[in-house]
Amino acid sequence: DTAVSQTPKYLVTQMGNDKSIKCEQNLGHDTMYWYKQDSKKFLKIMFSYNNKELIINETVPNRFSPKSPDKAHLNLHINSLELGDSAVYFCASSQGYRTGSGELFFGEGSRLTVL
Amino acid sequence: AQTVTQSQPEMSVQEAETVTLSCTYDTSESDYYLFWYKQPPSRQMILVIRQEAYKQQNATENRFSVNFQKAAKSFSLKISDSQLGDAAMYFCAYRSADFGNEKLTFGTGTRLTIIP
Numbered sequence: 525d526t527a528v529s530q531t532p533k534y535l536v537t538q539m540g541n542d543k544s545i546k547c548e549q550n551l552g553h554d555t556m557y558w559y560k561q562d563s564k565k566f567l568k569i570m571f572s573y574n575n576k577e578l579i580i581n582e583t584v585p586n587r588f589s590p591k592s593p594d595k596a597h598l599n600l601h602i603n604s605l606e607l608g609d610s611a612v613y614f615c616a617s618s619q620g621y622r623t624g625s626g627e628l629f630f631g632e633g634s635r636l637t638v639l
Numbered sequence: 640a641q642t643v644t645q646s647q648p649e650m651s652v653q654e655a656e657t658v659t660l661s662c663t664y665d666t667s668e669s670d671y672y673l674f675w676y677k678q679p680p681s682r683q684m685i686l687v688i689r690q691e692a693y694k695q696q697n698a699t700e701n702r703f704s705v706n707f708q709k710a711a712k713s714f715s716l717k718i719s720d721s722q723l724g725d726a727a728m729y730f731c732a733y734r735s736a737d738f739g740n741e742k743l744t745f746g747t748g749t750r751l752t753i754i755p
Contacts (some may be wrong), residue, residue, distance in 0.1 A: 565728055567743075568749070569742040612682060626689065626736070628734075632681075633682050
C-alpha cells in the first residue's frame with residue numbers, strides 16, 4: 525500500500541504542451557509538497573500546502589499551478605512546457621506543525637522530458 | 640535563509656569498511672531537524688536517519704550514525720560495515736521547526752560508491 529503515490533511516473537512531451545502530475549497520500553498528513561530535482565540531482569522546493577492552503581511558493585514561474593482539492597491530494601499543472609522544465613518532480617507529505625517526526629515522505633518521482 | 644553544504648560530491652569505500660559523509664548548515668534558528676536521505680538508482684528518496692536539534696545525543700540507526708555538532712553547525716553521517724546496497728546519492732537536509740517554513744532544504748548530495 526503506497527504511502528505517497530504519483531502519476532504518471534514518466535512523461536515525454538513537446539515544448540509548448542500542457543501536462544499534469546497527480547499526487548495522493550494515504551498517511552493522513554496535513555502538509556504536502558512539490559520538489560524539483562534537476563539533472564545535477566539538486567532538489568529544490570517548489571510549493572507546499574497545509575490543509576489545502578498554499579504556504580510556500582518558491583519563486584516558481586506562474587506556468588506552474590498547484591492545486592489541492594483536499595489535504596490528501598496535491599496536483600501540479602504545467603502550462604506551455606519549456607526545455608528547462610525537464611526534471612524529476614517529487615511529491616512529498618509530512619505531519620503538521622511541530623507534530624510527528626518531522627520527516628518528509630516522498631513519492632517515487634515523475635520524470636518529465638520536454639522535447 | 641538556511642543553507643546546507645555537502646563538500647564531497649563523490650566518495651568511495653571498500654565493502655565492509657567505514658565511511659563518513661560531511662554536511663554543514665547555516666541557520667539562525669535554535670529549533671530544527673536534520674536528516675540524511677538516500678537516493679539509490681531507483682530514485683526513491685529514503686530516510687536514513689534524523690536528528691532533532693534540541694537532543695544532544697547523536698542519533699543511531701543500525702550501521703548508520705551521525706556526529707551532530709550544534710555549535711559548529713555540522714552533521715556528518717558515518718556508515719559502518721559498508722554494503723553494496725549502500726551505494727547511492729546521499730542528501731543532507733535541514734528542516735525548520737517554524738510554522739510556515741517547514742520545507743526541507745537539501746544539500747547538493749554526495750554520490751557514494753561501494754568497492755567490492
